[in-house]
Amino acid sequence: MKKRIHVLEDDKDIAFIIEFLLKDEGYEIQVSSTFSELKTKLKDSIPDLFILDVMLPDGNGIDICRDLKTDVFTKHIPVIVMSANVQSKELSAAVSPDDYISKPFDLDYIENRIKRLIGEKKVA
16 A cells, blocks of 8 residues: 655645655655645545645644644654754754755655655555
8 A cells, every 4th residue: 555645835846846756656645735725635534644844824834743743643643844944943843743854855865764754665
């Protein structure tokens, strides 16, 4: 069964690149550009991993990480927070994401971080 990753990213180019890369690696991808869209999609399916941007039009990825890590239905799911803001790494540490990725990022680095969190089995 394919591992499902939910990407919350409002920059369409970054979301496209991540989605393209991860689909090519055999993951099932859901993409949201707002927190409200993420909440709606979570009603239909729960992913195996979240990738959250920090700066969003209707929320902050750090606060969203806190919500996910305290919710009974999502607290067990790994969360990767990503941001171009250096201060976000320090702020995100307080909400205990499973990993942090600085933008700009290396695509191989993202793939390796995901494999570390949800397993290395590649699905064709």
